[in-house]
Amino acid sequence: MSNAKNIPLSFDFKTVEKKWQDYWLTNHTYEAKDGDVTREKKYILVEFPFPSGASLHVGHVFRYTAPDIYSRFLRQKGYNVLFPMGWDAFGLPAEEYARKTGQNPRITTEQNIDGIKQNIQKMGYSIDWNREFSTTDPEYYKWTQWIFKKFYEQGLATQKDVELWYCKNLGTVLANEEVYDSLNGEKLSERGDHPVEKKKMKQWVLKMPEYAEKLLTGLENTHFPEHIKAMQRTWIGKSEGVTVNWDLVPRDYIKMVNNYPAFPYNTEFGVGEKDFTKIIRERSTAFIRIKGTDKYLSYIQNRYNDKNWVFLPGGGVDIGETSLQAAIRETKEELGLSGLEYVADLGSINAFGHWTGQAQHSTEHYFLLEVSMDNIKMRVKAEVDDEKDEMYGHVRAVTLEQYKANNWPQLNYIIENLEEYLTTGKIDRLEQHNREIVIGTTNKGKIDRWKHQLNITGVKLVSAGDLGLTVGEIVENGNSELENARIKAKAFWQMAQKPSISGDSGIYLEGVPVNEQPSQNTKRAAGVVETDDEAMIWQKMVDFYISRVEKYGINGELNAYFLDVFSLYDGFNFYDVEVKRSIIITNQITYPDRKVFPLCNIYKVPKNGKYYYDLSSEEMDDFLIEYKEARNLLSSYLFDGEDASGHSSIVQTYTTRVDTLPSATFVVVAPEYSGLLELSSDEYKLSVATYIEQTKAKSERERQINKEKTGVFTGRFVTNPLTNELCPVWVTDFVLGSYGTGAVMGDAHDLRDAELALKYDIYLNENISKDGEKREDFVELLKAGEVFIEDGILYNSGEFSALNSDEAREKIAEKLLEIGKGMTKTNYRMRDFVFSRQRYWGEPFPFEYTNNGEIKVISDDKLPLVLPDLEDFEPSKDGRSPLAKSDWINIRDEQGSIVATHEADTMPNWAGSSWYYLRFTDPKNDEEFASEENLKYWLPVDHYFGGSEHTTLHLLYSRFWHKFLYDMGKVPTPEPYDYRTNGGILLGPDGSKMSKSKGNVIQPDDKLDSVGADALRIYIAFIGPYDATVIWQDGGLKACKTLVDRIWNLQSRVSFTSKNDLANNKKLYIAYNKFVKSVSNLLEEMKNNVAVAEIMTFTNLIRETPTIPLDIYEGFIKVVAPFAPHLCEELWSVLGNKTSIALSKWPTFDPELCIDNVVRYAVQVNGKVRADFEIEANVADVQVLEAAKLSVEKYLEGKTIKFSKIIPRKLVTLVVN
RNA sequence: GCUGAGGUGGUGGAAUUGGUAUACACGGAGGACUUAAAAUCCUCUGCCUCACGGAUUAAGGGUUCAAGUCCCUUCCUCAGCACCA
Secondary structure, three states, X not given: OOOOOOOOOOOOHHHHHHHHHHHHHHHOOOOOOOOOOOOOEEEEEEOOOOOOOOOOOHHHHHHHHHHHHHHHHHHXXXXXEEOOOOEOOOOHHHHHHHHHHOOOHHHHHHHXXXXXXXXXHHOOOOOOHHHOXXXXXXXXXXXHHHHHHHHXXXXXXXXXXXEEEEEOOOOEEEOHHHEEEOOXXXXXXXXXXXXXXXXXXXXXXXXHHHHHHHHHHHHHHOEOOHHHHHHHHHHHOEEEEEEEEEEEOOHHHHXXXXXXXXXXXXXXXXXXXXXXXXXXXXXXXXXXXXXXXXXXXXXXXXXXXXXXXXXXXXXXXXXXXXXXXXXXXXXHHHHOHHHOOOHHHHHHOHHHHHHHHHHHHOOOEEEEEEOOOOEEOOOEEEEOOOOOOEEEOOOOOEEHHHHHHHOOHHHHHHHHHHHHHHHOOOOOHHHHHOOEEEEOOOOHHHHHHHHHHOOOOOOEEEEOHHHOOOHHHHOOOOOOHHHHHHHHHHHHHHHHOOOEEEEEEEEEEOOOOHHHOOOOOHHXXXXXXXXXXXHHHHHHHHHHHHHHHHHHOOOOOOEEEEEEEEEEEOOOOEEEXXXXXXXXXXXXXXXXXXXXXXXXXXXXXXXXXEEEEEEOHHHHHHHHHHHHHHHHHHHHHHHHOEOOOOOEOEEEEEEOOHHHHHXXXXXXXXXXXXXXXXXXXXXXXXXXXXXXXXXXXXOHHHHHHOOOOXXXXXXXXXXXXXXXXXXXXXXXXXXXXXXXXXXXXXOOOOHHHHHHHHHHOOOOOOOEEOOOXXXXXXXXXXXXXXXXXXXXXXXXXXXXXXXXXHHHHHHHHHHHHHOOOEEEEEEEOOOOEEOOEOOOOOOEOOEEEEOOOXXXXXXXXXXXXXXXXXXXXXXXXXXXXXXXXXXHHEEEOOOOOEEEEEOOOEOOHHHHHOOHHHHOOOOOOOOOOOOHHHHHHHOOEEEEEEEHHHOOOHHHHHHHHHHHHHHOOOOOOOOOEEEEEEEOOEEOOOOOEOOOOOOOOOOHHHHHHHOHHHHHHHHHHHOOOOOOOEEOOHHHHHHHHHHHHHHHHHHHHEEOOOOOOOOOOHHHHHHHHHHHHHHHHHHHOOOHXXXXXXXXXXXXXXXXXXXXXXXXXXXXXXXXXXXOHHHHHHHHHHOOOOOOHHHOOOOOOOHHHHOOOEEEEEEEEOOEEEEEEXXXXXXXXXXXXXXXXXXXXXXXXOOOEEEEEEEOOOEEEEEEO
C-alpha cells in the first residue's frame, strides 16, 4: 500500500487528457510503419468526415469510437495498425455558404477542418496524423483527375445527353439519389429541400453497368454483412431473361379492320381492337367476314397461311337488308350453304339490328373462313347489346369429306387453294417493301455471303462500290475493328441515306497499342477467302496470328482475341455486335463479363519454338450460339427493320418469364418508348400523344402512388412469335422506358398486366397452372385477384405443353433463337453513374475542348488542373457552374485569342471519396497515386466502418473504381474492403432523431467539458452494439464517469510487493484470467458494450479486494486502455513506465486459470431446476451424479431415474417416470 | 409487395452458439453520511402469489433429456428497394 498518499478522489481529466494528447502527437505514438514485415498489418478505416461545420457532431463520435477501440486493441495485440483520417471536403455546403457570404469555400473548408480536427484530437483517437490529407488538396485531386483520365481512355467515361433533375435554387443538376419525394408527392433536393425538375443536359457518365457483373460476383469474396450484400445486389439488380421480337402488323391492315362496319366497336373509345382480336384469336371457332384491299389480303394470307385460313371475295349489302342478313345471304350463296342446317343462327339476327346502318357503306368484302384438314367449323359472332354480352350462333361441324362429297364449287376452290397454301413456304414480307440496305464493303462476294448468312431474301443490297466509295477513303488505319465498322456504316448512311451494315473480322492483340494492331484487314491479309466455313476462317486466322506474333516478337502471357464485328447504322443508332474469341498463349485468361470465348488454345513448345493450337468442339459450340445471336440481332433488324413508312416494324420486349409467352396476348410499351408516336396508328395518335403528355406532367411519385393502371391503345398490332397470335400494342406508364427494352409482353401470369387487361377488357389467356390443368373460368378468378404468377406446369402451349416453367424457359429461349425471334439477355437495373456537377467546389475535369468541338485530354505533366479562386459564386443562369462565367475556362494562345476551353462542370463528391483509402497508404507520393509496395503491403482495408447511408452509393462506387484500377494493374487486390460494418444511429434523449429544432442535440464539447473524453468513450462503447439504433441517456454517461473515477481510485489498493501471488489469492487470479479472456474475445468480435460490462464487473470485484497484486493491476489497465486511453496512460506512467501503454503488450491469460476449482451445478428434474450444489471441479462424473441425486432427494422419492446427463461444470439433468 | 435484420423486464441491452434466461447499466424504492442539497456509499427491484410455488424470451405448434437459440405457421417492428417485366 505504498501508493495511498494524496490521490484525488476523482480523475482530473482536464489536465491529464490534454497532457497525453500532446504527448501522443509529439511522439508520433500512432504512426503506422510502411512495409514492416516483422508485424502483421491491419488497416482499419472509418469513413472520413465531410467538414460541414466548425465542430464535431456527436454522430462522428459515435461512429469513430468503436474503430478507435478496435485499432488500439489490435495495436496492443502486436499488429502494425494503420488508422488514418482525412477530409472529404469538396461539396455543396461550402459552396452554398460561399454564395451567401462571398467567402471562398477554400477558406471555409480550412476553418472547418481545423475545428473538427481539434475535436477529434480531444477524443483521444489513435490516428496517424502524418497521413492526413484533404480531397481538396491539389496534390490529391491531381490523382483523382488522373484516374478519371484512365476511365476516359478506357472508354468507361463518356459524355451523354442525360435527363437529369435540375434544381434552380441550387443551380445544379442532382443525381437521382440526391432527390427525394416529399410527402405531397413533389420532388425535392435532399440538400436544402428545393423543388427540382427534369432537364436534358450533356453530362459525363461513368459506365458502371459494365462492371455490374464484377461488382456482383466480387461480393462473394468479401466479408460484408448479409444485409449490405443484399442491398448491393438489389442495387445492381441483375436479371436473366429473354428479348422477344414481335412483328408489327402493317398499319394498312389495321386501318381496314377499324373501318369495317360489321364489328360493333367504336374507334373513338378504343374498344374496337378488343373485339377484333378476340375474334381473330378465337378463329379456330370463328367465322369472320371482313373487308380489305388486296395488299391486306395477301398479308393475312401470309401471316396465317399455316393456320389454313381461306379468303373469299364478298359482295355488297342489298337494299332493305341488314348487314347480317347480307352476310348470311352471301355466305350461303357463296359457300353453297343453303342446304345446311344453319337455322340455329337465325335467332341472333335480331341482335344485329342496331348496327345495320353502318354496313351500307361497305363495298368490298371478304369472307374469312377457317378450314382445318379434317373439318370446317363456322360460327357467327353476334353482339347482343352495348353491355357487350356476347352470344354465338351455332353451326354444326361438317367434315371435309362431306364438303367434298357434295361438290360445292366454292368449296373446291377453297380446298385447292388450301393445299397450295399448305405447300407454299413463308413469303418474304420484305419483298413488299422493296427494302434497300447498304452493305459497307467493296467486295461483292461479301454481299452474297451476308445474304446467305443472314437468311435474307428479297432485300436489295447495295455495296459501297455501287455508291462510288472505297473503304480506304473512309476508315483510318489503326482503328479497332469495331471502330472501323462503325465509321463505315455511318459513312454509307451519309452517302445512301439507307440503313447500312458494315462487317469486319479482325484480330486484336491485348497489350499491343491500338495503332500497332494488325489492322482491319486481318481477315484478308490472313488469306481467308470468302467462305462460310467458319472453322476454316478461324484456323487461317490463327495461322496468321501466329505469324504476326513471331514477326513482332511478342511473347510471354499474351492474349488476343478475334473480333467478328457487325455494325449497323440506321441514321440514328448503332447496333453493335461483337463476337470475340480469345486465343491464349501459354495460359488461359478468362473474361467472365466480356463474353470472350477461347476458340482455341495456342501453346508454344519451348523445344522447337513453334506454336500449336487446338480447336475444341465445345468452345466452337459456344461460339456458334453467339454467332447465331449476332446473326439474329442483325437479321431481325434487316428482316423486320422498317415498315413502308420508314418506321420500325418490330417491337422488342424483355422478359424473365418467357415460359408465359405462349399466353401473351398483348404488348405494352412505356410512354418514353422511342418512336411511339410514329408507331401509333393515325386514329390513335392523338390519344397516345395525350397520354404521353399526361405522364410527363406527373411526378414519378404520382405515377407510383396511383395504383390504378392506366393505358391507351396505339391502334397497332403485333404477332406473338410463338403462336402467331395477333396482339394489340398498348402504352402504359407502369412500364419503364429506362429498363430493358421499354416494352413488355402482357399476359395473365403477371399482376400488373392482368390488372391492365381486365380494366380495359384486353383479351387474356393462361398457359401455366400448378398442375398443368387448365383453370376453368380463369377470367373470373383473375377478377377475384387470383392471378397465377408462380412457376408451374405449362398447358395450351403447343410443343411446350407439360413442361415445367424452368424447362419451358430454356426450351422457348432456344426456339426463339432458332427462329430468329429472340435471345437470352442479362439486364441490370444499375444505370450509368452521372459524374458531372454544375458546381464550382469540385475537381475540374482534365479536358480541353477545342473550337471545333474536339475533346483533348490534358497531359499528365499538366496535372493537376487547379481549380481557380473566384469571387462570384453565383451559378450562371443556364444552369452551369460559376466557373462558366470566369475567364479560367478560356485557354488562349500567345496572341490572346481563345483556342480551347475548359469544362465548367466539376466532379461530384464521390470522386474524391472513391479512392481515398488508397492514398492513405502513401499520402505524400507525387510520382504515383500510391506506390506499388505500399499498396501491396496495406491492402485490402481489413475493416471498414461507416454509415448505412453509404451502403449502396459510396461503397459501390469505390468498389467500382477499385476494380477498374485492379483491371488496369494499378492495385493488387480485386476488392478494396474485406470486412465492413455499418454504424447505427444515435438518437436524442427523447428517442427521436437529433435536430436543432427539437433541441435534443448532444454536443460532444459539452460532454468533454463535464466528464472528459475517457468517460465519453466508455459510454459510447457501452451504449449498445455498434450497428444498433440507440438512445442517448445522460444517466448512462454518469455511470461511466463513475467507472473512470473508480478505476482511478484503485491505485490506493495496489500492492507493489505482491506479484504472482497465485498461492494466496487463487480466486482473484481465476477471476482475472476469466476477465482477460472474456474481454479479449469480446473485442475480437467488437462487442464493446459487453466488454465494458465485463470491465465494470471486474472493477467492482477488485474494488472490494483489500490489496490488488501488481501484475493483475497492470493487466487490468492494459485491458481498459483501448477504452480509456488517457486514464490508463496516466496510471501506467505512475507505475514508472516510460513508453506509452498504447504500445504495451496485451495481457495474456492462462486457460487453466479460467476454470474455477469449485463449481456449482444446477440440478434439473424433468426439465425443471430444483436445486444446486457445489463440488470440486475435478471429481468423477459418478460423484457429481451422486451429489446431484442427494440435492434433489425429495423429488426422486418413489421414482426411478430413466435418464441422466451431466453437462460439465453446468448442470445435471435427471429424467424420472 | 420483395429483400434483409429483428421481437427478451419500466428503459438500453446480456446469454460461452442447444445447457441454471434477464449479466452490466439506466430508471425506481429504501437506507447511510449531511443542518440540507449535490456527490459518494449500501440494500432491494422482471411478472403473478402474503407465502409454498407457478407461469414467462411476440403468439401457437413441433424436434430434444434440455429451446430465447433449431424447424413450421401466424402476428408485429425496423431498414432498404419499390410497377425493374
